[in-house]
Amino acid sequence: MRTVVIEAPGVISVVETPDATLPGPDGAVVAITATAICGSDLHFYEGDYPLVQPVPLGHEAVGTVVEVGPDVRTVSVGDHVLVSSVAGCGSCAGCATMDPVTCVSGPRIFGSGALGGAQSELLAVPAADFQLMVVPEDLDTEEALLLTDNLATGWAGAQRADITPGSTVVVFGLGAVGLCAVRSAVAQGAGTVYAVDPVEGRRDRAAASGATPLAPADVGEVHETTRGRGAASVIDAVGNDTTMTAALTCVRAGGTVSVVGVHDLNPFPFPALMSLVRSVTLRMTTAPVQRTWPELIPLLQAGRLDVSGIFTDTYALGDAAAAYAAVASRSGDCIKVSLTV
Ligand SMILES: NC(=O)c1ccc[n+]([C@@H]2O[C@H](COP(=O)([O-])OP(=O)(O)OC[C@H]3O[C@@H](n4cnc5c(N)ncnc54)[C@H](O)[C@@H]3O)[C@@H](O)[C@H]2O)c1
Ligand SMILES: [Zn+2]
Ligand SMILES: [Zn+2]
Known part of the structure; x- marks a missing residue:
C-alpha cells in the first residue's frame, strides 16, 4: 500500500509499505478514501519533535471497511466510516465515558508512531467498535473528516x-x-x-x-x-x-x-x-473525539453548525509533499487540505 511518511523535517515521501493487517479480533482494516492534513502533522514537518526513523503520518480519515475481526459488532465490510483520530481500548472505565483520552491503557493517536498513519491507502484500526462510526448519509466528506479531529477539538x-x-x-x-x-x-x-x-x-x-x-x-x-x-x-x-x-x-x-x-x-x-x-x-485538552459525535452530528444535520469553507484545497495522495508545503505556508487562501486516495 502507499503511505505518506515524514523522513526528516520538511521531507515528505509517499512510499510502498506492506498492506495493513487486522490488529486483533476487535479490529478492522479501512480502505481510506479521503484523509486530511492537520496542524498536528505540521509539528513533525516543522521539526518540533525529534524523528529517529521515518514516521507514517495522518490521523484524520474516512473510508470503506474492507476487513473486520470476529469480535467487531457495529461496523461491517463495505460500510463507509469515519475514524477517530484518538484511539482508546474501547472497554475500560475511561473509554466508557466515550472520551478516548481517559483510556486507562493510554490514548493513542494515529500517525504519530503508536498506530499506522491515516494518510495511506489502508489503515489498521484497533477496537473498531469504539474508533469507527458509519458516516451518517446526510453528512458530506468534509464534515466527516472534521468530526475525526478538528471540529471535535x-x-x-x-x-x-x-x-x-x-x-x-x-x-x-x-x-x-x-x-x-x-x-x-x-x-x-x-x-x-x-x-x-x-x-x-x-x-x-x-x-x-x-x-x-x-x-x-x-x-x-x-x-x-x-x-x-x-x-x-x-x-x-x-x-x-x-x-x-x-x-x-x-x-x-x-x-x-x-x-x-x-x-x-x-x-x-x-x-x-x-x-x-x-x-x-x-x-x-486533547479532543475527546468520540464523546463529541452525539452532540455535533445533530447540529451539523440541522445546519446549526456550518463547517463549509474550512477545507480549501484537495490534492491526490501522491502529491502529499506539495500538499504539506501548501498547508505549512499558513496563507490566507489555504487553510485545510484533503488528500484523495
Ligand atoms: N488538542 C487537540 O486535540 C488538537 C487537535 C488538532 C490540532 N491540535 C493543535 O491545534 C493547533 C492548531 O491546529 P491547526 O490545524 O488549526 O493549525 P494551523 O497551523 O493551520 O493554525 C495555527 C494558526 O495560528 C496562527 N498563529 C501563529 N502565531 C500566532 C499568534 N501569535 N497569535 C495568533 N495566531 C497565531 C497561524 O497564523 C495559524 O493561522 C496545532 O498546534 C495543532 O497541533 C490540537
Ligand atoms: Zn489533528
Ligand atoms: Zn480504554
Whole structure:
C-alpha cells in the first residue's frame, strides 16, 4: 500500500509499505478514501519533535471497511466510516465515558508512531467498535473528516472555556482548529468572539463567521471593550509561549483559558503568581473525539453548525509533499487540505 511518511523535517515521501493487517479480533482494516492534513502533522514537518526513523503520518480519515475481526459488532465490510483520530481500548472505565483520552491503557493517536498513519491507502484500526462510526448519509466528506479531529477539538475547546450566553470569548489562532473553535463558540452562545491571527485572510474568514477580527498586536482592545476586565473565556488554538502568555493576560479575573494548541517539547514559563492572584482556570485538552459525535452530528444535520469553507484545497495522495508545503505556508487562501486516495 502507499503511505505518506515524514523522513526528516520538511521531507515528505509517499512510499510502498506492506498492506495493513487486522490488529486483533476487535479490529478492522479501512480502505481510506479521503484523509486530511492537520496542524498536528505540521509539528513533525516543522521539526518540533525529534524523528529517529521515518514516521507514517495522518490521523484524520474516512473510508470503506474492507476487513473486520470476529469480535467487531457495529461496523461491517463495505460500510463507509469515519475514524477517530484518538484511539482508546474501547472497554475500560475511561473509554466508557466515550472520551478516548481517559483510556486507562493510554490514548493513542494515529500517525504519530503508536498506530499506522491515516494518510495511506489502508489503515489498521484497533477496537473498531469504539474508533469507527458509519458516516451518517446526510453528512458530506468534509464534515466527516472534521468530526475525526478538528471540529471535535474546536468544540471541546469551547466547551472547556466555560462560555456563558452573551459572554466575551477570544480565540487565538485561525487555522482549521481555531476556525472550528470560533464557530463552536458562536454556537455555544458567546456574545462577542474576538478572533486573533497574524494572517489577514484568516481573520477575514473568522469575521465571515460572526467574529470580530484582531491582529495579535491589537489584543489589548479586549480589555478596552470589557471595561478593563478582560475576556471571560479564551481559547488558544496555537499553544505556543506567545499565545499562552497572551491568553493568560487577556482573560479576566475568574475567567477560563482553554488550550487546544499543541506546545513543543520545551517547558512553558507559566505565570503562576498572576494566574493564582486572578483565580484563573486553565484547561488543556486533547479532543475527546468520540464523546463529541452525539452532540455535533445533530447540529451539523440541522445546519446549526456550518463547517463549509474550512477545507480549501484537495490534492491526490501522491502529491502529499506539495500538499504539506501548501498547508505549512499558513496563507490566507489555504487553510485545510484533503488528500484523495
Ligand atoms: N488538542 C487537540 O486535540 C488538537 C487537535 C488538532 C490540532 N491540535 C493543535 O491545534 C493547533 C492548531 O491546529 P491547526 O490545524 O488549526 O493549525 P494551523 O497551523 O493551520 O493554525 C495555527 C494558526 O495560528 C496562527 N498563529 C501563529 N502565531 C500566532 C499568534 N501569535 N497569535 C495568533 N495566531 C497565531 C497561524 O497564523 C495559524 O493561522 C496545532 O498546534 C495543532 O497541533 C490540537
Ligand atoms: Zn489533528
Ligand atoms: Zn480504554
